[in-house]
Amino acid sequence: MIEIDGELLSVDELAESYKNTKEELNHLTKKDRRAARALERRRQEQSLKPYQAELIKMQRYLEETDTRVIALFEGRDAAGKGGTIRRITRYMNEKHYRVVALGKPTQMQLSQWYFQRYVQQFPRGGEFVLFDRSWYNRAMVEPVFGFCTPEQYEAFMEGVTGFEKDLVRNGTILVKMYFSVTKDVQAERFERRMTDPLRQWKLSEVDVQAQERWEDFTDVKYKMLLRTHTTVAPWTIVRSDDKYLARINAIKVLLNAVPYENRNPELDYAPDPEIIVSGARELEILKAMRIQLGIAD
Template sequence: MEQAVEQQVPENGQESAREEEQRLKKLQQENQKLRAAMEALKTKSGKAIRRFEREEQLKPYQAELIRMQQYLESTGTRMIILFEGRDAAGKGGTIRRVTRYMNEKHYRVVALGKPTEQEKTQWFFQKYVQQFPRGGEVVLFDRSWYNRAMVEPVFGFCSDEEYRNFMLGVSGFEKDLVRQGTILIKLYFSVTKDEQAKRFDRRKNDPLRQWKLSEVDVQAQERWDDFTNVKYEMLRKTNTTHAPWTIIRSNDKHQARLNAIKMILNSVPYERLDPKLDFVPDPKVVVSGARELEIMEAQLLKKGKFTH
């Protein structure tokens, strides 16, 4: 009997030690989960703070856009802003920041879909002209007639003849617009291939962004070089003194938005609301069409192909 009791004591002790060990492991796991949750909360809070600070940085310039609108309205001046660039380059987000506080009565955002059967029989520019601004109004084109210079030739949505006719006629069309008093701003948002891929992945995995992903988007990475080639031809033939292109480096979305707004404000001779604001575009973000052509041609000479 005594021997049985002696044997039971170490077994109970071992069992107690195992329970203690399991309890400690469980506490460690819970502690790790808590730390991970705290880190995630800290990261989330940090992102929210950074987002808030960036939006606050835009507000003085958004107030200037309202003052600019008032000038356009008082003078009856028409303004057209073209937002072009590759898919996921940041055009839509910039348009939302530009228009966020503007007077809704005096601006319109135009994003035209595929041409109807009737539109296919019309003069190519006709559907765009129908959307042009009246005096005192700003029209922002989320993609424009330059679809014919970029998307359509890459995907075979237009014939070679239609493409050539467009490239021959567009500069004269724009010159007439500007000559008759319309302020025309042409912005091309330039994103790198790696950054575009990241943004596409985000769209695929985020249910709030999945609607942005189209069939054209899916093929954008595969046809990267094709888009680069037509971009070069577009800049070479349509970057003119009366309607120049402005390239916005858009890997950093916030800087792209801020500098695009500065470019818009600098195109209108209105009286500044706050003259102390910095209206000078960042040369690392904003590049003239002529300079972009020089960069692309240097790449072609050095590497035998475009790398932008």
């Protein structure tokens, strides 16, 4: 039991009463707000479990059918990619999935075909590989910060769709998700990283400049979607200001991408259209913004 305003409430009663909204929490003390939020987070984590159980069924299907799956997690810094990946893999068989987060390329890798170090991480039959940032670094981070030449950028943009077409044609299921966070929410998350000793390791020099280069990232995002959103390898946009909604809907996207059997008929597998947006729809939104701002393509 927890005391709130002099009344003893059970965990279930508190979780039912307080849904982590500002209106409901305003009258609580700071200590009580922390308790209510902690219980709401616990409720959210519990609500993920039936879908995490489906991910285990999906993984079993991959093993039985020798199917390969690659999921790309792209987006701005602090967009919630890492937290979503942790929820996806929490209960999975570690022998049959890998999370790949490649660091800065070595001098030898810089001399190789650009895709080579990513191909080396591709799944074997029955394996699920999640890229926490991928070859799309060359379409997003590298051009903004000058880590690649204009010629390297253009060569990538011209070649990536054919590369992905071959990947899919040869039987790999490819899921491309872009986590879209607003500027204000990104700033709030950066501030927390600065002040929370448990999160300070997440803050990099690139993060510090991310807010200053917000429009640059928006520009390269538009160009990336325009040239790499295809029918064979489409982009799925995940609105990620609300971490919980981003996580559960990203899981639904993955479950819908794989034709595994024995689904739980009691679950809702339809993504929330306010959270999950097609790449084509996002392009329309971005193009309208550019026209309004007078930006030429």
